[in-house]
Amino acid sequence: MANPNHLLPPDKKPKKQDIIAAQKIIADISSGVYRSPAAALKELVSNAYDADATKVTITTDAPNFRNLVIEDNGTGMTIEDFLQVVTHIGGSRKRMDGETSEIFKRKLIGRIGIGMLAVAQLGNRFYVSSTVKGSKKRFAAEVNLEPFHRDDAALKNMAKIDSDGKIQIGAVRYVDDLPESSDLQYTVITVPDAKKGLISEMTSAVRRAVGATEVLTVEKPTIKGFADLVRIVRSAQRADLVLDGYYYMLWELALLAPLNYLPGGPFEQDDRKIEGASKFSPPTIESFQLIVDGIELFRPQLFPNTKAFNYSSPDPKLYLLDHDRMVAGRRLRFNGYIYSQQPRVHPEEFKGVHIRIRHVGIGKYDKSWLGYPFDEGIKFGQVTGEIYVEDGLEPALNIDRDSFRETDVHYQAMRAYVWDLLRTKIFPEFKSRSKKFREEHQAASEATIEKLFDEKLSKLSAPITGKIVFKTVSEPTLSTWIGIDGTNLIVDKSKWETFLQTNTISGDAAKRFLKLLRVLISSEVLSDLNPEEAENLLEALAVAVQD
Numbered sequence: 001m002a003n004p005n006h007l008l009p010p011d012k013k014p015k016k017q018d019i020i021a022a023q024k025i026i027a028d029i030s031s032g033v034y035r036s037p038a039a040a041l042k043e044l045v046s047n048a049y050d051a052d053a054t055k056v057t058i059t060t061d062a063p064n065f066r067n068l069v070i071e072d073n074g075t076g077m078t079i080e081d082f083l084q085v086v087t088h089i090g091g092s093r094k095r096m097d098g099e100t101s102e103i104f105k106r107k108l109i110g111r112i113g114i115g116m117l118a119v120a121q122l123g124n125r126f127y128v129s130s131t132v133k134g135s136k137k138r139f140a141a142e143v144n145l146e147p148f149h150r151d152d153a154a155l156k157n158m159a160k161i162d163s164d165g166k167i168q169i170g171a172v173r174y175v176d177d178l179p180e181s182s183d184l185q186y187t188v189i190t191v192p193d194a195k196k197g198l199i200s201e202m203t204s205a206v207r208r209a210v211g212a213t214e215v216l217t218v219e220k221p222t223i224k225g226f227a228d229l230v231r232i233v234r235s236a237q238r239a240d241l242v243l244d245g246y247y248y249m250l251w252e253l254a255l256l257a258p259l260n261y262l263p264g265g266p267f268e269q270d271d272r273k274i275e276g277a278s279k280f281s282p283p284t285i286e287s288f289q290l291i292v293d294g295i296e297l298f299r300p301q302l303f304p305n306t307k308a309f310n311y312s313s314p315d316p317k318l319y320l321l322d323h324d325r326m327v328a329g330r331r332l333r334f335n336g337y338i339y340s341q342q343p344r345v346h347p348e349e350f351k352g353v354h355i356r357i358r359h360v361g362i363g364k365y366d367k368s369w370l371g372y373p374f375d376e377g378i379k380f381g382q383v384t385g386e387i388y389v390e391d392g393l394e395p396a397l398n399i400d401r402d403s404f405r406e407t408d409v410h411y412q413a414m415r416a417y418v419w420d421l422l423r424t425k426i427f428p429e430f431k432s433r434s435k436k437f438r439e440e441h442q443a444a445s446e447a448t449i450e451k452l453f454d455e456k457l458s459k460l461s462a463p464i465t466g467k468i469v470f471k472t473v474s475e476p477t478l479s480t481w482i483g484i485d486g487t488n489l490i491v492d493k494s495k496w497e498t499f500l501q502t503n504t505i506s507g508d509a510a511k512r513f514l515k516l517l518r519v520l521i522s523s524e525v526l527s528d529l530n531p532e533e534a535e536n537l538l539e540a541l542a543v544a545v546q547d
Ligand SMILES: Nc1ncnc2c1ncn2[C@@H]1O[C@H](COP(=O)(O)OP(=O)(O)OP(=O)(O)O)[C@@H](O)[C@H]1O
Pocket: 043, 047, 048, 050, 051, 072, 074, 075, 076, 077, 081, 085, 092, 093, 094, 109, 110, 111, 112, 113, 114, 115, 116, 117, 187
């Protein structure tokens, strides 16, 4: 219970003081909060998606990476729109007129008003040029954040706070009356001097320094299309072991951006059947392409992994997720899948669960499955999943759109749903499916051996390929207790039991004995012996088959 003495006393008038954020925080946000180059580029791609573009083209000036251009054919901005945007960082107006885009009715991704600053993470200075349909003009603007990002000391002096407490983080110069055809619309962002860190990341400078060698490098681009890259990664332990910095960036951007899966992906059954896959239909995005340096990107998930094609295990299995309920007065709707496969899932980056909101990937795969509270041993490495959130959870997103606030009720509800499915269905099924597989496998191999045995027997001179019948033998032709009837072997039931007991054989040894017996009879060895010789031979055999 809260002690009222430590709260505000009701009989006193409290004094007041405003809460103010340090300039550094604003500066940090404006210099980019995105984890990686791909996470930053994803923001620009998302903006184009929200603007109803059908095509985004990125050129990186590979292998130098000095000059980046991001171009889209979306609805564009007027200079007034643009100035409003850059002068009101963090004040997104995107969802003022509804939750969906005008033309394609896409659920809007943007909501905060900082995504465009992702460019600042690629370079301190950038240009934006844009035009809207119906206008005969376009604008070109230079955004310069450089003087404000040199270091903290410079920042202290240069960041000015105006009378409303606003902080200047950069400056814009623009020209707004450049001629343009009125039926065009586009936005082009140019980053002329990419940051050194970005360049060294893309050129794998640090990897080179320690002698790393990847399969696919920007110096030796051996792929024709994105499908080739996905195939390389599909059989790799880790994507970052086979891709250099540049290709890893492409791979990660493909994972995060609002794109379709590769045609036929993410589940391809050409080489191995997947139980439950027929019920899954992947989400699709209409009329949206992302092309980087001439390569069209697609979501890179593709299962089963190459190693699973001929692996002696139950078939991979797909479990579908489906949740649609009100949680704390807000709708939480998501679907998706959890896929299990033996041996473990490759690449490492796909282990765990990946969450998408409005088609955009949030951060990396969560290997802990949202903090799953049980130790499932080796099985934990054999599952991967994706959650496509349709409604809800958005307020739990942190501003970098890379992680969640775990205290959010929607996050917790999602967690409970996933954990329950893993704990009560998926992991227990590993056991039961493996057991069933083993038994079927054993039965199948026994059947194959039986068939082979019959084949071999039939090559002998008097093949006994029929049944073994246990009954009283009235005419023991081969020994005192064994006879034949056509291709069937007749064994005297009570004498057989005595024989087993006196020679202490049972189970598999007894089965082997009967097989040997059939071989001997089929090759007419036993019929040449007198009863006493036969009895001695049978007793010697009984010892021979013992374990
Ligand atoms: N490629 C683009 N085409 C058209 N308008 C754009 C484009 N990029 C940005 N804008 C405009 O700039 C605004 C700011 O973009 P920004 O990404 O910073 O914020 P947002 O998308 O609204 O929200 P969030 O921070 O969540 O991404 C957008 O709301 C949009 O009006």
